[in-house]
Amino acid sequence: MTAQDREVDGVEDVLALFARQPDEPDEGSGGRRDTDRTASGPRAPGGREPKPAPNPDAASPKPAAGTRRHRATPWAEARAIAARSGRSAATAPATANAPARTRRVPLEQALGHVLAEPLAALTDLPSFDTSAMDGWAVSGPGPWSVRPDQTDQADHPDEPAASTDIRLTLTPTPGILAGHAAATPLPDGTAVRIATGARIPPDATAVVRSEHARTDSTGHLHAERAVVQGQDIRPRAQECRSGDRLLPAGAVVTPAVLGLAAAAGYDELLTARRPTVDVLVLGDELLVRGLPRDGLIRDALGPMIAPWLRALGADVIDTRRVADDAHALFRAITESEADLILTTGGTAAGPVDHVHPVLARAGAELLVDGVAVRPGHPMLLARLASGRHLVGLPGNPLAAVSGLLTLAEPLLRTLGGRVPQPAYHAPVRDEVHGHPYDTRLVPFVHRDDRLVPLRYNGPAMLRGIAVADGLAVVPPGGARQGDELEVLDLPWAAWADASASTDDGCFT
Numbered sequence: 001m002t003a004q005d006r007e008v009d010g011v012e013d014v015l016a017l018f019a020r021q022p023d024e025p026d027e028g029s030g031g032r033r034d035t036d037r038t039a040s041g042p043r044a045p046g047g048r049e050p051k052p053a054p055n056p057d058a059a060s061p062k063p064a065a066g067t068r069r070h071r072a073t074p075w076a077e078a079r080a081i082a083a084r085s086g087r088s089a090a091t092a093p094a095t096a097n098a099p100a101r102t103r104r105v106p107l108e109q110a111l112g113h114v115l116a117e118p119l120a121a122l123t124d125l126p127s128f129d130t131s132a133m134d135g136w137a138v139s140g141p142g143p144w145s146v147r148p149d150q151t152d153q154a155d156h157p158d159e160p161a162a163s164t165d166i167r168l169t170l171t172p173t174p175g176i177l178a179g180h181a182a183a184t185p186l187p188d189g190t191a192v193r194i195a196t197g198a199r200i201p202p203d204a205t206a207v208v209r210s211e212h213a214r215t216d217s218t219g220h221l222h223a224e225r226a227v228v229q230g231q232d233i234r235p236r237a238q239e240c241r242s243g244d245r246l247l248p249a250g251a252v253v254t255p256a257v258l259g260l261a262a263a264a265g266y267d268e269l270l271t272a273r274r275p276t277v278d279v280l281v282l283g284d285e286l287l288v289r290g291l292p293r294d295g296l297i298r299d300a301l302g303p304m305i306a307p308w309l310r311a312l313g314a315d316v317i318d319t320r321r322v323a324d325d326a327h328a329l330f331r332a333i334t335e336s337e338a339d340l341i342l343t344t345g346g347t348a349a350g351p352v353d354h355v356h357p358v359l360a361r362a363g364a365e366l367l368v369d370g371v372a373v374r375p376g377h378p379m380l381l382a383r384l385a386s387g388r389h390l391v392g393l394p395g396n397p398l399a400a401v402s403g404l405l406t407l408a409e410p411l412l413r414t415l416g417g418r419v420p421q422p423a424y425h426a427p428v429r430d431e432v433h434g435h436p437y438d439t440r441l442v443p444f445v446h447r448d449d450r451l452v453p454l455r456y457n458g459p460a461m462l463r464g465i466a467v468a469d470g471l472a473v474v475p476p477g478g479a480r481q482g483d484e485l486e487v488l489d490l491p492w493a494a495w496a497d498a499s500a501s502t503d504d505g506c507f508t
Protein backbone atom coordinates (compact mmCIF):
# COMPACT_ATOMS: atom_id res chain seq x y z
CA MET A 1 0.00 0.00 0.00
CA THR A 2 1.43 3.39 -0.92
CA ALA A 3 1.18 6.50 1.21
CA GLN A 4 -1.37 7.83 -1.23
CA ASP A 5 -3.52 4.72 -0.84
CA ARG A 6 -3.73 5.33 2.89
CA GLU A 7 -5.22 8.77 2.47
CA VAL A 8 -8.73 7.68 3.20
CA ASP A 9 -9.93 9.82 6.06
CA GLY A 10 -9.06 12.93 7.98
CA VAL A 11 -6.02 11.45 9.65
CA GLU A 12 -4.89 9.28 6.77
CA ASP A 13 -5.14 12.25 4.50
CA VAL A 14 -2.54 14.14 6.46
CA LEU A 15 -0.52 11.05 7.26
CA ALA A 16 2.31 10.59 4.84
CA LEU A 17 6.02 10.96 4.78
CA PHE A 18 7.92 13.90 3.50
CA ALA A 19 10.23 11.56 1.67
CA ARG A 20 7.29 10.32 -0.33
CA GLN A 21 5.78 13.76 -0.83
CA PRO A 22 8.58 15.70 -2.42
CA ASP A 23 6.23 18.30 -3.82
CA GLU A 24 4.55 19.11 -0.54
CA PRO A 25 5.06 22.74 0.39
CA ASP A 26 7.28 22.97 3.45
CA GLU A 27 8.37 26.52 3.90
CA GLY A 28 9.61 25.84 7.39
CA SER A 29 12.33 23.36 6.60
CA GLY A 30 13.64 24.18 3.19
CA GLY A 31 17.00 22.84 2.40
CA ARG A 32 18.23 26.30 2.00
CA ARG A 33 21.12 27.68 3.93
CA ASP A 34 20.18 30.44 6.22
CA THR A 35 23.34 32.42 6.58
CA ASP A 36 21.79 34.38 9.43
CA ARG A 37 21.92 31.31 11.63
CA THR A 38 24.86 29.91 13.49
CA ALA A 39 22.90 27.16 15.16
CA SER A 40 24.23 23.80 16.02
CA GLY A 41 25.64 22.63 12.74
CA PRO A 42 24.53 19.83 10.47
CA ARG A 43 23.55 16.42 11.75
CA ALA A 44 26.37 14.22 12.88
CA PRO A 45 26.70 10.80 11.28
CA GLY A 46 24.05 8.52 12.74
CA GLY A 47 21.34 11.16 12.78
CA ARG A 48 22.10 12.41 16.27
CA GLU A 49 21.77 16.07 17.04
CA PRO A 50 25.24 17.58 17.27
CA LYS A 51 26.21 19.14 20.57
CA PRO A 52 24.79 22.63 20.66
CA ALA A 53 27.45 25.25 20.19
CA PRO A 54 27.95 27.21 23.39
CA ASN A 55 25.72 30.25 23.35
CA PRO A 56 27.68 33.15 24.76
CA ASP A 57 24.48 35.13 25.24
CA ALA A 58 23.02 32.62 27.64
CA ALA A 59 25.81 33.09 30.17
CA SER A 60 26.64 36.71 29.53
CA PRO A 61 24.58 39.81 30.25
CA LYS A 62 21.41 39.79 28.15
CA PRO A 63 21.07 42.19 25.27
CA ALA A 64 18.57 44.99 25.61
CA ALA A 65 15.44 44.46 23.55
CA GLY A 66 16.46 46.93 20.89
CA THR A 67 19.77 45.20 20.16
CA ARG A 68 18.90 42.60 17.50
CA ARG A 69 21.08 39.55 17.71
CA HIS A 70 22.14 37.61 14.69
CA ARG A 71 22.33 34.29 16.48
CA ALA A 72 19.35 32.13 17.16
CA THR A 73 19.43 30.18 20.40
CA PRO A 74 19.61 26.40 19.89
CA TRP A 75 16.23 24.80 20.49
CA ALA A 76 17.08 22.76 23.60
CA GLU A 77 18.90 25.71 25.14
CA ALA A 78 15.94 28.02 24.52
CA ARG A 79 13.70 25.61 26.42
CA ALA A 80 16.20 25.42 29.27
CA ILE A 81 16.39 29.23 29.49
CA ALA A 82 12.59 29.47 29.62
CA ALA A 83 12.40 26.81 32.33
CA ARG A 84 15.12 28.51 34.38
CA SER A 85 13.51 31.90 34.14
CA GLY A 86 10.12 30.57 35.23
CA ARG A 87 11.72 28.75 38.15
CA SER A 88 13.52 31.83 39.42
CA ALA A 89 10.30 33.89 39.18
CA ALA A 90 8.41 31.17 41.03
CA THR A 91 10.88 31.11 43.88
CA ALA A 92 11.24 34.90 44.17
CA PRO A 93 9.72 36.35 47.36
CA ALA A 94 6.09 37.52 47.05
CA THR A 95 5.61 41.22 46.32
CA ALA A 96 2.62 43.41 45.56
CA ASN A 97 3.24 42.63 41.87
CA ALA A 98 3.57 38.93 42.46
CA PRO A 99 1.20 37.58 45.08
CA ALA A 100 1.81 34.41 47.09
CA ARG A 101 2.53 31.43 44.93
CA THR A 102 0.63 28.87 46.99
CA ARG A 103 -2.87 28.60 48.35
CA ARG A 104 -5.09 26.07 50.06
CA VAL A 105 -8.05 24.98 48.01
CA PRO A 106 -10.92 22.65 48.92
CA LEU A 107 -10.70 19.29 47.19
CA GLU A 108 -13.68 20.04 45.00
CA GLN A 109 -11.86 23.04 43.50
CA ALA A 110 -8.43 21.47 43.15
CA LEU A 111 -8.80 19.63 39.84
CA GLY A 112 -6.05 20.63 37.40
CA HIS A 113 -4.04 22.46 40.04
CA VAL A 114 -0.51 21.47 41.00
CA LEU A 115 0.50 20.18 44.45
CA ALA A 116 2.72 22.71 46.21
CA GLU A 117 3.84 20.11 48.77
CA PRO A 118 4.11 16.34 48.68
CA LEU A 119 0.87 14.49 49.35
CA ALA A 120 1.60 12.51 52.53
CA ALA A 121 -0.97 10.01 53.79
CA LEU A 122 -2.87 11.32 56.82
CA THR A 123 -3.93 7.79 57.72
CA ASP A 124 -3.03 4.15 57.12
CA LEU A 125 -4.78 2.79 54.03
CA PRO A 126 -6.78 0.78 54.60
CA SER A 127 -7.18 2.19 58.07
CA PHE A 128 -8.31 -1.17 59.50
CA ASP A 129 -8.16 -4.83 58.44
CA THR A 130 -10.91 -5.00 55.86
CA SER A 131 -12.91 -7.75 54.24
CA ALA A 132 -12.29 -7.77 50.49
CA MET A 133 -15.36 -9.92 49.78
CA ASP A 134 -18.92 -10.63 50.88
CA GLY A 135 -18.87 -13.94 52.75
CA TRP A 136 -17.78 -15.24 56.11
CA ALA A 137 -15.04 -14.22 58.47
CA VAL A 138 -13.66 -17.45 59.90
CA SER A 139 -11.29 -18.25 62.72
CA GLY A 140 -8.97 -21.26 62.44
CA PRO A 141 -9.62 -24.33 60.34
CA GLY A 142 -13.22 -25.32 59.41
CA PRO A 143 -15.85 -26.47 59.60
CA TRP A 144 -16.99 -23.57 61.73
CA SER A 145 -19.97 -23.05 63.92
CA VAL A 146 -21.76 -19.95 62.83
CA ARG A 147 -21.82 -17.09 65.24
CA PRO A 148 -24.94 -15.00 65.25
CA ASP A 149 -24.74 -11.52 63.89
CA GLN A 150 -23.35 -9.04 66.40
CA THR A 151 -23.50 -5.95 64.28
CA ASP A 152 -26.59 -4.50 65.81
CA GLN A 153 -25.39 -5.36 69.27
CA ALA A 154 -22.07 -3.59 68.74
CA ASP A 155 -23.60 -0.51 67.18
CA HIS A 156 -26.61 -0.26 69.40
CA PRO A 157 -25.57 -1.52 72.84
CA ASP A 158 -28.93 -0.66 74.39
CA GLU A 159 -30.71 -3.19 72.25
CA PRO A 160 -30.91 -6.84 73.34
CA ALA A 161 -28.20 -9.13 72.00
CA ALA A 162 -29.09 -11.18 68.92
CA SER A 163 -30.40 -14.62 69.58
CA THR A 164 -27.90 -17.41 69.92
CA ASP A 165 -30.41 -19.88 68.46
CA ILE A 166 -28.35 -21.56 65.75
CA ARG A 167 -31.42 -21.86 63.51
CA LEU A 168 -31.68 -18.12 63.32
CA THR A 169 -28.20 -17.92 61.88
CA LEU A 170 -29.27 -20.05 58.93
CA THR A 171 -31.53 -17.30 57.63
CA PRO A 172 -29.39 -14.62 56.01
CA THR A 173 -28.46 -11.91 58.50
CA PRO A 174 -26.50 -8.83 57.61
CA GLY A 175 -23.56 -9.92 59.78
CA ILE A 176 -20.73 -7.41 60.09
CA LEU A 177 -21.37 -4.52 57.72
CA ALA A 178 -19.09 -1.88 56.26
CA GLY A 179 -19.10 1.31 58.28
CA HIS A 180 -19.98 -0.34 61.54
CA ALA A 181 -18.09 -0.38 64.80
CA ALA A 182 -15.52 -3.04 65.69
CA ALA A 183 -16.91 -6.52 66.17
CA THR A 184 -15.99 -8.64 69.15
CA PRO A 185 -13.20 -11.24 68.77
CA LEU A 186 -14.04 -14.34 66.75
CA PRO A 187 -13.25 -17.50 68.75
CA ASP A 188 -11.39 -20.34 67.07
CA GLY A 189 -13.76 -22.61 65.13
CA THR A 190 -16.44 -19.99 64.54
CA ALA A 191 -17.58 -17.93 61.58
CA VAL A 192 -19.66 -14.81 61.13
CA ARG A 193 -21.19 -13.24 58.01
CA ILE A 194 -19.28 -10.25 56.78
CA ALA A 195 -19.70 -7.70 53.99
CA THR A 196 -17.09 -6.26 51.64
CA GLY A 197 -15.47 -3.26 53.32
CA ALA A 198 -16.42 -4.33 56.86
CA ARG A 199 -13.90 -4.50 59.68
CA ILE A 200 -12.42 -7.92 60.22
CA PRO A 201 -13.20 -9.09 63.76
CA PRO A 202 -10.15 -9.68 65.97
CA ASP A 203 -8.77 -13.24 65.74
CA ALA A 204 -10.39 -13.93 62.35
CA THR A 205 -7.89 -15.73 60.11
CA ALA A 206 -9.52 -15.53 56.67
CA VAL A 207 -12.62 -14.58 54.72
CA VAL A 208 -14.47 -17.26 52.77
CA ARG A 209 -16.47 -15.86 49.87
CA SER A 210 -20.19 -16.60 50.11
CA GLU A 211 -20.11 -18.54 46.81
CA HIS A 212 -17.37 -20.80 48.18
CA ALA A 213 -19.17 -21.78 51.41
CA ARG A 214 -22.21 -23.85 52.39
CA THR A 215 -23.93 -24.59 55.67
CA ASP A 216 -25.00 -28.12 56.61
CA SER A 217 -28.16 -29.21 58.37
CA THR A 218 -26.52 -28.71 61.76
CA GLY A 219 -25.73 -25.13 60.94
CA HIS A 220 -22.00 -25.64 60.46
CA LEU A 221 -20.19 -23.76 57.75
CA HIS A 222 -17.96 -25.64 55.27
CA ALA A 223 -15.53 -24.15 52.77
CA GLU A 224 -15.76 -25.65 49.29
CA ARG A 225 -12.11 -24.98 48.50
CA ALA A 226 -8.91 -24.75 50.48
CA VAL A 227 -8.73 -21.75 52.80
CA VAL A 228 -5.44 -19.90 52.92
CA GLN A 229 -4.53 -17.89 56.00
CA GLY A 230 -5.35 -14.23 55.41
CA GLN A 231 -7.26 -14.76 52.19
CA ASP A 232 -9.56 -11.95 51.13
CA ILE A 233 -8.43 -9.79 54.04
CA ARG A 234 -6.91 -6.41 53.13
CA PRO A 235 -4.55 -5.85 56.03
CA ARG A 236 -4.37 -2.41 57.58
CA ALA A 237 -1.77 -0.19 55.82
CA GLN A 238 -1.54 -2.54 52.83
CA GLU A 239 -1.47 0.50 50.51
CA CYS A 240 0.33 3.00 52.73
CA ARG A 241 1.16 3.95 56.29
CA SER A 242 0.25 7.29 57.77
CA GLY A 243 2.99 9.72 56.71
CA ASP A 244 3.99 7.82 53.56
CA ARG A 245 4.60 10.10 50.57
CA LEU A 246 1.96 9.30 48.00
CA LEU A 247 2.80 11.98 45.40
CA PRO A 248 5.58 14.52 44.96
CA ALA A 249 5.14 18.28 45.02
CA GLY A 250 4.53 19.36 41.44
CA ALA A 251 2.11 16.55 40.57
CA VAL A 252 -0.98 17.65 38.72
CA VAL A 253 -4.26 17.06 40.55
CA THR A 254 -6.14 14.70 38.26
CA PRO A 255 -9.52 13.09 39.08
CA ALA A 256 -7.59 10.06 40.39
CA VAL A 257 -5.43 12.30 42.61
CA LEU A 258 -8.60 13.85 44.05
CA GLY A 259 -9.81 10.35 44.93
CA LEU A 260 -6.48 9.39 46.47
CA ALA A 261 -6.31 12.61 48.50
CA ALA A 262 -9.83 12.06 49.83
CA ALA A 263 -9.08 8.43 50.73
CA ALA A 264 -5.90 9.58 52.48
CA GLY A 265 -7.88 12.01 54.65
CA TYR A 266 -7.54 15.39 52.92
CA ASP A 267 -10.29 18.04 52.83
CA GLU A 268 -8.12 20.63 51.10
CA LEU A 269 -4.81 20.73 49.26
CA LEU A 270 -1.92 23.17 49.23
CA THR A 271 -1.58 24.05 45.56
CA ALA A 272 0.66 26.26 43.50
CA ARG A 273 -1.11 29.35 42.17
CA ARG A 274 -1.71 28.91 38.45
CA PRO A 275 0.33 31.41 36.44
CA THR A 276 -1.85 34.07 34.83
CA VAL A 277 -1.59 35.00 31.17
CA ASP A 278 -2.81 37.88 29.00
CA VAL A 279 -2.95 36.96 25.31
CA LEU A 280 -2.51 39.79 22.81
CA VAL A 281 -3.38 38.88 19.22
CA LEU A 282 -1.76 41.33 16.82
CA GLY A 283 -2.70 41.96 13.21
CA ASP A 284 -5.00 44.32 11.36
CA GLU A 285 -5.64 41.61 8.78
CA LEU A 286 -7.54 39.39 11.20
CA LEU A 287 -11.27 38.69 11.13
CA VAL A 288 -13.06 37.12 14.07
CA ARG A 289 -16.12 35.93 12.08
CA GLY A 290 -17.10 34.81 8.62
CA LEU A 291 -15.10 33.96 5.53
CA PRO A 292 -11.78 35.49 4.47
CA ARG A 293 -12.30 38.44 2.14
CA ASP A 294 -10.40 41.33 0.58
CA GLY A 295 -7.02 40.11 1.85
CA LEU A 296 -8.34 39.64 5.38
CA ILE A 297 -8.06 36.22 7.03
CA ARG A 298 -9.63 34.54 10.03
CA ASP A 299 -7.81 34.78 13.34
CA ALA A 300 -6.78 31.16 13.94
CA LEU A 301 -4.73 31.89 17.07
CA GLY A 302 -7.29 33.73 19.23
CA PRO A 303 -9.50 30.64 19.56
CA MET A 304 -6.54 28.27 19.94
CA ILE A 305 -4.06 29.86 22.31
CA ALA A 306 -6.15 30.37 25.46
CA PRO A 307 -7.41 26.77 25.72
CA TRP A 308 -3.94 25.52 24.89
CA LEU A 309 -2.50 27.64 27.70
CA ARG A 310 -5.14 26.32 30.08
CA ALA A 311 -4.12 22.80 29.14
CA LEU A 312 -0.58 23.84 30.07
CA GLY A 313 -1.81 24.84 33.54
CA ALA A 314 -2.28 28.60 33.12
CA ASP A 315 -5.21 30.87 33.98
CA VAL A 316 -5.88 33.04 30.95
CA ILE A 317 -7.12 36.42 32.11
CA ASP A 318 -8.04 37.71 28.68
CA THR A 319 -7.47 37.30 24.94
CA ARG A 320 -7.44 40.72 23.26
CA ARG A 321 -7.01 41.78 19.67
CA VAL A 322 -4.53 44.62 19.40
CA ALA A 323 -4.26 46.70 16.22
CA ASP A 324 -0.93 47.03 14.40
CA ASP A 325 -0.18 50.13 16.44
CA ALA A 326 2.99 50.43 18.53
CA HIS A 327 1.35 52.72 21.13
CA ALA A 328 -1.56 50.35 21.67
CA LEU A 329 0.85 47.44 22.02
CA PHE A 330 3.07 49.36 24.47
CA ARG A 331 0.04 50.17 26.63
CA ALA A 332 -1.29 46.62 26.54
CA ILE A 333 2.09 45.20 27.54
CA THR A 334 2.98 47.68 30.27
CA GLU A 335 -0.51 47.73 31.81
CA SER A 336 -0.88 43.96 32.04
CA GLU A 337 -0.82 42.45 35.51
CA ALA A 338 -0.40 38.88 34.31
CA ASP A 339 2.61 36.70 35.09
CA LEU A 340 3.01 36.14 31.36
CA ILE A 341 2.03 38.30 28.42
CA LEU A 342 1.82 36.28 25.25
CA THR A 343 1.74 38.06 21.91
CA THR A 344 1.04 36.52 18.51
CA GLY A 345 2.43 38.01 15.30
CA GLY A 346 4.64 41.02 14.80
CA THR A 347 7.87 39.26 15.84
CA ALA A 348 9.66 39.62 12.48
CA ALA A 349 11.01 42.78 10.88
CA GLY A 350 8.09 43.90 8.69
CA PRO A 351 6.81 47.47 8.63
CA VAL A 352 4.15 46.77 11.26
CA ASP A 353 6.06 44.20 13.32
CA HIS A 354 6.13 46.22 16.54
CA VAL A 355 7.09 43.63 19.15
CA HIS A 356 10.86 44.26 19.19
CA PRO A 357 10.71 48.08 19.19
CA VAL A 358 8.01 48.12 21.87
CA LEU A 359 10.01 45.77 24.10
CA ALA A 360 13.03 48.01 23.66
CA ARG A 361 10.97 51.04 24.63
CA ALA A 362 9.64 49.22 27.67
CA GLY A 363 13.20 48.43 28.81
CA ALA A 364 12.66 44.69 28.52
CA GLU A 365 15.49 42.21 28.64
CA LEU A 366 15.52 39.69 25.79
CA LEU A 367 16.28 36.26 27.23
CA VAL A 368 15.76 34.48 23.92
CA ASP A 369 15.62 36.35 20.62
CA GLY A 370 15.02 33.85 17.87
CA VAL A 371 15.38 30.08 18.15
CA ALA A 372 17.10 27.71 15.75
CA VAL A 373 13.90 25.82 15.11
CA ARG A 374 11.55 25.49 12.13
CA PRO A 375 8.82 26.53 12.12
CA GLY A 376 8.83 29.39 14.56
CA HIS A 377 12.34 30.76 14.47
CA PRO A 378 11.42 34.43 15.20
CA MET A 379 9.89 33.49 18.59
CA LEU A 380 11.23 35.37 21.61
CA LEU A 381 11.21 35.45 25.40
CA ALA A 382 11.64 38.69 27.33
CA ARG A 383 11.57 39.80 30.96
CA LEU A 384 9.89 43.13 31.53
CA ALA A 385 11.08 45.70 34.03
CA SER A 386 8.23 44.59 36.33
CA GLY A 387 9.67 41.05 36.38
CA ARG A 388 6.76 39.71 34.30
CA HIS A 389 7.56 37.59 31.26
CA LEU A 390 6.59 38.06 27.66
CA VAL A 391 6.61 35.32 25.04
CA GLY A 392 6.35 36.55 21.46
CA LEU A 393 4.90 33.89 19.17
CA PRO A 394 5.29 34.26 15.41
CA GLY A 395 2.07 34.93 13.53
CA ASN A 396 2.18 31.87 11.28
CA PRO A 397 -0.10 29.45 13.13
CA LEU A 398 2.11 26.33 13.25
CA ALA A 399 5.08 28.57 14.05
CA ALA A 400 3.01 29.88 16.99
CA VAL A 401 2.43 26.30 18.20
CA SER A 402 6.16 25.72 17.98
CA GLY A 403 6.72 28.82 20.14
CA LEU A 404 4.10 27.67 22.64
CA LEU A 405 5.82 24.35 23.16
CA THR A 406 9.36 25.69 22.99
CA LEU A 407 9.08 28.74 25.26
CA ALA A 408 5.64 29.04 26.90
CA GLU A 409 5.39 25.40 28.03
CA PRO A 410 8.67 25.23 30.03
CA LEU A 411 8.14 28.74 31.42
CA LEU A 412 4.59 28.00 32.59
CA ARG A 413 5.59 24.59 33.92
CA THR A 414 8.25 25.98 36.24
CA LEU A 415 6.25 29.12 37.10
CA GLY A 416 3.39 26.85 38.13
CA GLY A 417 5.63 24.45 40.07
CA ARG A 418 4.89 21.40 37.92
CA VAL A 419 7.17 18.41 37.66
CA PRO A 420 8.34 17.91 34.08
CA GLN A 421 7.05 15.02 32.06
CA PRO A 422 9.99 12.68 31.56
CA ALA A 423 11.37 13.21 28.04
CA TYR A 424 10.90 10.21 25.80
CA HIS A 425 11.99 9.09 22.36
CA ALA A 426 10.40 6.86 19.78
CA PRO A 427 11.57 5.52 16.43
CA VAL A 428 10.41 7.30 13.30
CA ARG A 429 8.84 5.05 10.69
CA ASP A 430 10.52 6.59 7.67
CA GLU A 431 13.15 9.07 6.72
CA VAL A 432 12.43 12.72 7.52
CA HIS A 433 14.38 15.44 5.85
CA GLY A 434 15.80 18.13 8.07
CA HIS A 435 16.89 21.70 8.07
CA PRO A 436 20.64 21.94 7.58
CA TYR A 437 21.21 23.85 10.81
CA ASP A 438 17.96 24.13 12.74
CA THR A 439 15.84 21.66 14.66
CA ARG A 440 12.48 20.89 13.08
CA LEU A 441 9.26 20.25 15.00
CA VAL A 442 7.04 18.01 12.91
CA PRO A 443 3.46 16.93 13.71
CA PHE A 444 3.18 13.13 13.89
CA VAL A 445 0.82 10.34 14.85
CA HIS A 446 1.75 7.13 16.68
CA ARG A 447 1.27 4.05 14.49
CA ASP A 448 2.50 0.59 15.61
CA ASP A 449 5.01 2.03 18.09
CA ARG A 450 6.47 4.34 15.45
CA LEU A 451 6.18 8.03 14.76
CA VAL A 452 4.60 8.80 11.41
CA PRO A 453 5.15 12.41 10.36
CA LEU A 454 2.17 14.20 8.92
CA ARG A 455 1.76 16.24 5.79
CA TYR A 456 0.54 19.82 5.95
CA ASN A 457 3.35 20.80 8.27
CA GLY A 458 4.11 24.19 6.70
CA PRO A 459 4.42 27.14 9.13
CA ALA A 460 1.03 28.56 8.14
CA MET A 461 -0.82 25.22 8.28
CA LEU A 462 -2.85 23.70 11.10
CA ARG A 463 -4.24 20.72 9.23
CA GLY A 464 -1.44 18.41 10.38
CA ILE A 465 -1.30 19.47 14.03
CA ALA A 466 -5.10 19.23 14.31
CA VAL A 467 -4.92 15.43 13.98
CA ALA A 468 -1.47 14.95 15.53
CA ASP A 469 -0.51 13.13 18.71
CA GLY A 470 2.42 15.48 19.18
CA LEU A 471 5.48 17.06 17.61
CA ALA A 472 8.58 15.05 16.73
CA VAL A 473 11.90 16.78 17.28
CA VAL A 474 13.93 16.32 14.10
CA PRO A 475 17.60 17.22 14.56
CA PRO A 476 19.49 19.37 12.08
CA GLY A 477 20.23 17.26 9.01
CA GLY A 478 17.13 15.11 9.40
CA ALA A 479 16.42 11.58 10.57
CA ARG A 480 16.71 8.19 8.96
CA GLN A 481 14.20 5.39 9.16
CA GLY A 482 14.21 3.96 12.69
CA ASP A 483 16.07 6.87 14.28
CA GLU A 484 14.81 7.63 17.78
CA LEU A 485 13.32 11.12 17.94
CA GLU A 486 12.38 13.11 21.01
CA VAL A 487 8.62 13.47 21.32
CA LEU A 488 6.62 16.45 22.54
CA ASP A 489 3.18 15.23 23.48
CA LEU A 490 0.28 17.60 23.10
CA PRO A 491 -0.84 18.70 26.55
CA TRP A 492 -4.26 17.08 26.39
CA ALA A 493 -2.48 13.72 25.91
CA ALA A 494 0.06 14.17 28.68
CA TRP A 495 -1.56 15.72 31.68
CA ALA A 496 -1.08 13.20 34.40
CA ASP A 497 2.10 12.77 36.37
CA ALA A 498 3.61 9.46 35.35
CA SER A 499 5.22 8.58 38.69
CA ALA A 500 3.09 5.46 39.03
CA SER A 501 4.19 2.60 41.24
CA THR A 502 5.34 -0.50 39.37
CA ASP A 503 5.00 -2.89 42.31
CA ASP A 504 3.46 -6.31 41.95
CA GLY A 505 -0.27 -6.48 41.48
CA CYS A 506 -2.85 -6.66 44.22
CA PHE A 507 -6.16 -8.23 43.29
CA THR A 508 -8.03 -7.87 46.54
Ligand SMILES: Nc1nc2c(c(=O)[nH]1)N[C@H]1C(S)=C(S)[C@@H](COP(=O)(O)OP(=O)(O)OC[C@H]3O[C@@H](n4cnc5c(N)ncnc54)[C@H](O)[C@@H]3O)O[C@H]1N2
Binds near residue numbers: 282345349393
Ligand atom coordinates in the same frame (compact mmCIF):
# COMPACT_ATOMS: atom_id res chain seq x y z
N1 LIG B 1 12.34 39.19 5.85
C1 LIG B 1 11.91 38.20 6.61
N2 LIG B 1 10.61 38.00 6.68
C2 LIG B 1 10.14 36.99 7.47
C3 LIG B 1 11.04 36.18 8.18
C4 LIG B 1 12.41 36.45 8.08
O1 LIG B 1 13.25 35.77 8.68
N3 LIG B 1 12.79 37.49 7.30
N4 LIG B 1 10.56 35.17 8.93
C5 LIG B 1 9.31 34.59 8.49
C6 LIG B 1 8.85 33.68 9.46
S1 LIG B 1 9.71 32.25 9.52
C7 LIG B 1 7.76 33.88 10.22
S2 LIG B 1 7.22 32.66 11.26
C8 LIG B 1 7.03 35.11 10.15
C9 LIG B 1 6.79 35.66 11.54
O2 LIG B 1 6.15 36.83 11.38
P1 LIG B 1 5.49 37.67 12.52
O3 LIG B 1 5.64 37.03 13.83
O4 LIG B 1 5.99 39.04 12.39
O5 LIG B 1 3.98 37.56 12.16
P2 LIG B 1 3.11 38.40 11.14
O6 LIG B 1 3.98 38.99 10.12
O7 LIG B 1 2.25 39.25 11.93
O8 LIG B 1 2.28 37.22 10.52
C10 LIG B 1 2.87 36.20 9.80
C11 LIG B 1 1.78 35.45 9.04
O9 LIG B 1 0.88 34.89 9.94
C12 LIG B 1 -0.44 35.37 9.74
N5 LIG B 1 -1.07 35.55 11.04
C13 LIG B 1 -0.71 36.41 12.00
N6 LIG B 1 -1.54 36.30 13.04
C14 LIG B 1 -2.44 35.36 12.72
C15 LIG B 1 -3.56 34.81 13.41
N7 LIG B 1 -3.91 35.24 14.64
N8 LIG B 1 -4.28 33.85 12.80
C16 LIG B 1 -3.93 33.42 11.55
N9 LIG B 1 -2.86 33.89 10.87
C17 LIG B 1 -2.14 34.86 11.44
C18 LIG B 1 -0.26 36.70 9.04
O10 LIG B 1 -1.38 37.08 8.34
C19 LIG B 1 0.95 36.38 8.16
O11 LIG B 1 0.53 35.65 7.03
O12 LIG B 1 7.71 36.08 9.44
C20 LIG B 1 8.26 35.65 8.20
N10 LIG B 1 8.81 36.77 7.54
Ligand code: MOO
Binds near residue numbers: 374376394396459
Ligand atom coordinates in the same frame (compact mmCIF):
# COMPACT_ATOMS: atom_id res chain seq x y z
O1 MOO C 1 9.40 29.41 9.25
MO1 MOO C 1 8.52 30.63 10.30
O2 MOO C 1 9.53 30.50 11.71
O3 MOO C 1 7.07 30.58 9.38
O4 MOO C 1 7.93 29.48 11.14
